[in-house]
Amino acid sequence: MAFTSIGVTTSGHVATIEIQRPPNNFFDITLIEEIATAFETADADPAIRALVLAAQGKAFCAGADFARRDVGEERPGRHLYKEAIRLFRTGKPIVAAVQGPAIGGGLGLACMADFRVTCAEGRFSANFTRLGFHPGFGLTATLPRLVGQQQAALLFYTGRRINGEEAVRLGLADQLVPLAEVRDAAMALATEIAQSSPLGVAATRQTLRRGLADAVEQATERELVEQDWLRKTADFKEGIKATAERRLPEFQGR
Template sequence: MQHGSYEHIAVDVAGNVATIEVRRGPNNFVDTDMVAEIADALEVYDRTSEVRAIVLCAEGKHFCAGADFGSRGPDGVARGSKRGRHLYKEAQRLWRTGKPIVAAVHGAAVGAGVGLAVMADFRVTCPEARFSTNFTRLGFHPGFGLTATLPRLLGPQQAALLMYTGRRITGEEALAIGLADYCVPLDQVRSKATKLATEIAQSAPLAIVSTRETLRRGLADAVAQATEREYEEQDWLRNTTDFKEGTKAMTERRLPEFQAR
């Protein structure tokens, strides 16, 4: 049963599990409109008693390959500070919804794509998946609340390691450090996520929402504070020579040559 009409996502409810599928393949780049639609859908499901758990997934080659820094369309993060700030205001809404979310992560989860995956309560992935908080490799400051969410999930040391190096890790490595909860064959990622969401939905719904609120207490406020700080740092870094070099190097698939200016 489909609920609502959206441009960038598709939604469906089967039994007590809702599915939100991002439909901006193959890369599913983050932008303000897409994040706002996910938040809209989550808020609708908070008011829908039949929905007890949610699967967040994506069509195409990648779960979410981050922001499209090379594009010059109206919705990208790199176009200017006002859009960047608006994106984070919409993103903050994601953490203020109440029902548990399982992310089905295949392909790449890069930058803000990791932020979107970490927003969920659980992550199901596959060996072929690639996770990377590559902001510093672009000459940029981490965003999408990751400076609050990643240390909470992985511990400050492991989070710092991923953010300082910008390294890319596999689904198996993500499982080993706690970034993912299950690693299954690629063709089973979505079904495993749905199975986990169904298992969660079999618990008492009021008790689940109550327990989740206790476990995540303070997280939404921490994300709001973090995104304000992230935005301020991204705003000035966006104008540096290093950021221009980082995005250029990414486009040209080479190591950047940073100059600290």
Template sequence: MENPDRAQDRAPDHAGDDAGEVGVSREGHVATVLLRRPPNNHLDLPSLVAIAEALEALDRDPDCRAVVLAAEGRHFCAGADLANRAPGAGVPRDERTGRTLYREAARLLRTRKPVVAAVHGAAIGAGLGLACTADFRVTCAEARFAANFARLGFHPGFGLTALLPRLVGAQRAALLFYTGRRIGGEEAAAIGLADRLVPQAEVRAAAAALAHEIAGSAPLAVQGVRETLRRGLADEYERATEREFEQQAWQRQTEDYREGVRAMAERREPVFKGG
């Protein structure tokens, strides 16, 4: 998707881009960036690029002070789009431009406006990574969060080795990484992975309310303190993804990875052999 505001820097009030897999709308000083790949909103390289371009365009919009990141369908994001990739394939890459999923994801950490993620349904794997790039997460008891990479037979990715410990602490992050366990919204809120817990039907409205509350503060002050709090995070994220990519590259060639993918497709417990 091309930059939605290439011709003009201001997103229209109460309006949206109805074309493509990522839509942008704005109400007052709050914009909503909406991922539209229902029902599961699996993330691929073009949709991630579109999210990054939307956030960067909103950075240039002086009337936008905060952003809600949301999704249509049953889930916020149930992970990376593996449907059209061979079992040994690496991180999604555009061979024409050299763009990779992880390189584009780093753009999300370099934007200036605060982001509130509205997480309903599943935030799994890359979907958890996408949620963790936001400043805050609003969720519900029915949501499910998982860094399930080890259950698929390979190293965590999407910069989660940098982001998740900042949110829940190193010990809890290690437990989530090693086990690949899914946790619900209540536990996510209890450990600091989510900031607000509301009824499922109210997730997006509550995220918008928080974004409007943030937008009521002085925008330059908010952006300044955000930059202070997140200083060095984008660089740390890029270093983490380099390590993640290196580990994933060889682990995706193993029989354990192939078994993890088969087990997921067959909805059964994987049987790993360490090779």
């Protein structure tokens, strides 16, 4: 199919799916649908054994572009999350090339992958509480799986932004390379995976990720309930406004 927000290329047994919404690569349902469709197409191709998820521009994915929306409008979040579940049901290993910010839902997209290659310039943040919001994109299931419950709670409650070096130290990312080498290093890792037995890798991956997609689906149902009411609060409006104005929010707890 023709894509409008991504590009797909193949090299040997590896397919690269590139987000093409520079510089920030904000996501919406269209982008998630296209990535999911590209993943499913690769799943159906026995010649493809591993995937690289990469992005043009300065950011891997800076999350949702709240600044361009009326913060009070109803958004198709439920449908977006349903599309996101398709990503977690992908059968082939995914390496994310995180060359810049992976923020909010963008962090969720990065955590969906099996591995993350990044650089010192990489930025990782579950910034939802700084927006007066609740985590989404299944992060309440995936982030603790990667860094542990305690570190995940710390990242969620503070909304702090960490660099690539800290992400590797915490186990949020797997490999640190210079900025110019992120894409190549991700491709090298995917190629190394593709050199292993495809049946063996697939079977092992199914065991390791057993129940993950279901856990994410259950988590997103809870996340949606919390996001729905928080979206209507004054704190959420203040969080969005403060972010747009590049200042600390002044939350009132209402």
